[in-house]
Amino acid sequence: MPFRNLEGDSGFVVPADPLARFDELLTALDAGRGWMQDKAAIRLAAITLLVTPGDAKRIAASTRTASAVLGERLGWFSGVDESVRLVIAAHLVKADDHPEAFVDELERVRGMFRADKLRRGGVYEVLAVLVLRRLFGKIEPEHVERFHEIYDAMKAHHWWLTGPEDFPACAMLAARPEEPAAIGTGTDAIYRALHEQAGLSRGDPLQTAAHILYLGGLEAPVIVERFSGLLAAFRAAGAKIGTGEYDEVAILSFVALPAASIVATVRELEAGLRARLKWLSERDALSLGASLAFVRLAGASGELGTLADAKLLLDMQTIVTARQTASIAAISATT
Template structure:
């Protein structure tokens, strides 16, 4: 991969998104939207993006969690659909209502989870209930850590159809094992433990060792933070080799040279990981990425990681500002 071309694409897409998203949108959100288009090699379509934002605004009440600086991010994720933006917005709200009926709270995280649902209305209730059962089982394993920012992972992993109690228990086993390898306790480690069950809920100690190896490889050259734990998980479960990890480091270093990442360097590594995973899924025979259920699910997983991360940061920042 030509890292200079990747950097150019990021800078170009960033400027286009920023011009349409509005002055009130935080830089982290603009970078996440940019990451979505660059990672999925989707060309930014200004018309569709604007229509998606307008459709969401028309349907969101004044006190809706969609209002504010996170709305452009949701609009970007909607543009991947072949439906009209009005149809896609209507579908999103129907999905979110199904999640609310299943017991999920009305928050930005429930809308993120709704994005990961299928488009078959006959499946909405079943998918919502599966996600809620897994979420409740996760809550039993980690009562204080499990919160709204786990909604998207509950949906993504709940669609696997595993026994929720066994699945949640596997996450806890991974959490404890990863903690012993030096990963910092907290929400990010819980996300990593969830990702480790993406392809198989059976505990494998070798995956724990490999995650630690990937963490060290990245940490030797880059500043790796807990926020990167989920991406380390995907690099691990998709068996990404050392050579490709080195490429991730090269891409990250190139992106960090861009002014867009001057105060957001942690986003550079997340984007580099996403680009690598997308590249490998296009030639799945290379490194065992064929373990993934489908190319689309891998992309959805990446989007969920980025969206949940940014939503958590944005919401906490807004809360802190309001308390001042």
């Protein structure tokens, strides 16, 4: 499968012990945590930087500096709060990118979005530009046009589900070789197969899983069979897999190992995380365990770097959605 090779990039080093490296980065990042910054952002930043070589304290300092620059340039009205900025900053440090250059590109590309009559997406536009920049370097009008066409193709199949929150996924799919209409049809085929063959509930989480699974370039019946087998193995091992965990299962579906081996690795790492982070919820432990397992199993083979990026960006999107939901609930409680 044509994914970016982690081992082939001298800027990435797969750690011998992903859990220990995560703990080291988490400690360094947490030392500078602001009072408005939630712990989920720290965890995701640490996961993002897992394959970045160097001293953990230096990496954490670079990430904090990049986050501060983003805060100055983006401002309060961008929809990008301190927690989301930190994870974006971690992506920039991982890619050896510069926050000033990123914001300059963001402003330029937003102008192209408006010229192409793409609806405004707030923070999701920022995440989409981050993805497009990672995929294409300098973003050209044809990239924006293709991104817009993929969004419209998805909207044609699921107009009630597809919105700005799907911008990051559309950006990831822009690197696929198929025509936008074929991408829309292909993601819909996976969505339908997940519902009809695997019996999963329709909705946004299922659409997100379908977007991830399409990145592998496999036919819907093949990848859905793999997904279903992994889902069954997780549940047989006692893991509580609901709609919120579909993306974890989707990402791990690309690891070329028996389902039982994948699940055993995730559960082992979950136990290690819960032992170190007593306050960690079961759901968060599963998500982090899946991310660490992905690095250990797939990263060590030098494959699937693009899917790893997709998972982290979707996790970032989850933070955005969760914070927006909390804000709406707080406003409703006062009216």
